[in-house]
Amino acid sequence: MFPEKEIVTIWLNQQGYLVVRDINAGKNKVVDCLAFKLEKGQLKKAIHVEVSVSVAGEHVAEVQKKFSDALVQKAIRQYLAKYSQTKDYSKLLVMNSPSLEKIGDIEVKPFEAVFIEVLAKLDRKDYSNPTVRTLQLLKHTILTEPEQLRALMEGFKQNGAISNQTLEAMLEQLSHLPEMMRVLAKSRNKRVLEESFKGSPLAKPEALAKLVISSLTTRSFNQFLKELFQHEKAKRFTKKKSPKQKTLQVFLD
The missing domain is CATH 3.40.1350 (Trna Endonuclease; Chain: A, domain 1)
Incomplete structure (x- = not known):
C-alpha cells in the first residue's frame, strides 16, 4: 500500500x-x-x-x-x-x-x-497502522511543538527545500489568521513585535511616518505626538531649537 x-x-x-x-x-x-x-x-x-x-x-x-x-x-x-x-x-x-x-x-x-x-x-490514541502512527508523530511531536517546528523550518531552509520567497508567503498566510492577530496583540508578545519591527523596513523614519499617519485616527495621532514629545530624546531635540521657533508640541497643548 x-x-x-x-x-x-x-x-x-x-x-x-x-x-x-x-x-x-x-x-x-x-x-x-x-x-x-x-x-x-x-x-x-x-x-x-x-x-x-x-x-x-x-x-x-x-x-x-x-x-x-x-x-x-x-x-x-x-x-x-x-x-x-x-x-x-x-x-x-x-x-x-x-x-x-x-x-x-x-x-x-x-x-x-x-x-x-x-x-x-x-x-493521541494508539494505532497499529504505520501510516497513522507516522502522522501522529509528525503532528504531536513536530508540528505542534514550536521549537521543533522552527528546527524543521531551519532544516528545510538549509537543504533548499524552501526559499525565502516561500517563507514570506507562509508569514503572509499566517497573518490572515484571526487567531494570529489576537496572539500578537497580547502584551507578553510585545518583545516579538519589537524585535521584528527593529529588523524590518518599517524601522526607517520615512516608512514609520507613513505607517503612523495612515494607521491612526486624528485623535490617536495627536496623542501619539504628545507621547513622542514627552520622551527624553524628543526633549533633547527640542532644546536645540532656536527660541524663536515654535515646536509642534505648542499646537497640541
Whole structure:
C-alpha cells in the first residue's frame, strides 16, 4: 500500500465510508479505492476513488482512463451489486496541486487538502497502522511543538527545500489568521513585535511616518505626538531649537 493511498483511505474512513482497496478488474487493471456508505445493509452512497500523487510529475491522463475503462466499471458494479441493485456511483480523483476542480464527471480533490484534514482530526490514541502512527508523530511531536517546528523550518531552509520567497508567503498566510492577530496583540508578545519591527523596513523614519499617519485616527495621532514629545530624546531635540521657533508640541497643548 502506497502511503498516499493509505492517507486517502484514512480520510474516507473519517467521513464514515467503508473502503475496499485494490479491486482486481482483470488484465492488470486495479481499482484504487471503492468507498461506500451503508444504511440498514443497503447501499447509500458509493465513490470510485483513484489516487495520483507524485513529487516528480503528474500522470493524470493515465489515471483518467481508469474511470472510463469498461473492465474497471464492470468490477465496481459487480461489487456494489452485493448491496444494491442501483449500482450508481460517483467518481473522485485525488491528486496533488490540481488546476481543475472537475474533469468531466470526475470530481478532483487536492491531496494537500486531504492530508491536512487527516492531520487535523488525528487524536493521541494508539494505532497499529504505520501510516497513522507516522502522522501522529509528525503532528504531536513536530508540528505542534514550536521549537521543533522552527528546527524543521531551519532544516528545510538549509537543504533548499524552501526559499525565502516561500517563507514570506507562509508569514503572509499566517497573518490572515484571526487567531494570529489576537496572539500578537497580547502584551507578553510585545518583545516579538519589537524585535521584528527593529529588523524590518518599517524601522526607517520615512516608512514609520507613513505607517503612523495612515494607521491612526486624528485623535490617536495627536496623542501619539504628545507621547513622542514627552520622551527624553524628543526633549533633547527640542532644546536645540532656536527660541524663536515654535515646536509642534505648542499646537497640541
